[in-house]
């Protein structure tokens with residue numbers, strides 16, 4: 532039972548969420564969980580100006596995902612920072628390289644799920660996740676979100692990400708906020724929830 536956590540992160544917020552998603556998935560017996568990054572597409576000079584190079588060193592050890600790896604997984608949980616209310620270009624480019632997999636129906640029946648990070652509370656976390664689901668549905672994947680059984684998404688006593696569509700974190704305009712305990716708990720819940728569904732489907 533193989534669960535892949537495939538993500539892009541520029542400053543580390545999505546990376547921290549990905550670690551929590553992987554932790555949650557590993558709680559399910561028999562789950563073999565791997566983390567993968569999608570390839571960078573921005574030139575080094577641009578990344579330097581965006582002050583991303585230093586931040587990205589912290590997760591440079593996570594292997595880069597090859598598109599063919601997707602076919603060997605039972606579930607793929609994708610993570611992306613929001614870009615203008617959508618997934619980031621790095622993730623879009625990665626997904627646009629999966630045409631051969633689509634042609635073979637290689638992802639049909641696999642479980643797919645999405646988590647996100649955005650700078651602001653209402654800057655498009657939900658639209659990022661929901662619009663990402665379209666690609667998963669074109670691949671014939673079974674889309675899984677974050678059920679309200681994760682009660683942390685009901686909280687109004689603190690600023691928090693998380694919706695029925697998937698876990699999310701709010702990074703702040705300068706990336707100054709790190710994922711909160713509640714957001715990490717949502718990510719862990721989503722990872723475990725996906726792995727449990729795969730368990731039920733494959734046993």
Ligand SMILES: Cc1cc2nc3c(=O)[nH]c(=O)nc-3n(C[C@H](O)[C@H](O)[C@H](O)COP(=O)(O)O)c2cc1C
Nearest residue numbers: 540541542543544545612615616648649650651654
């Ligand atoms: C080109 C660009 C577009 C962005 N668009 C949005 C946006 O629409 N809404 C928002 O809240 N944040 C937006 N952000 C902020 C990122 O979502 C934020 O930096 C990211 O979630 C941090 O996650 P990371 O550390 O994993 O990269 C944008 C950032 C960039 C560079």
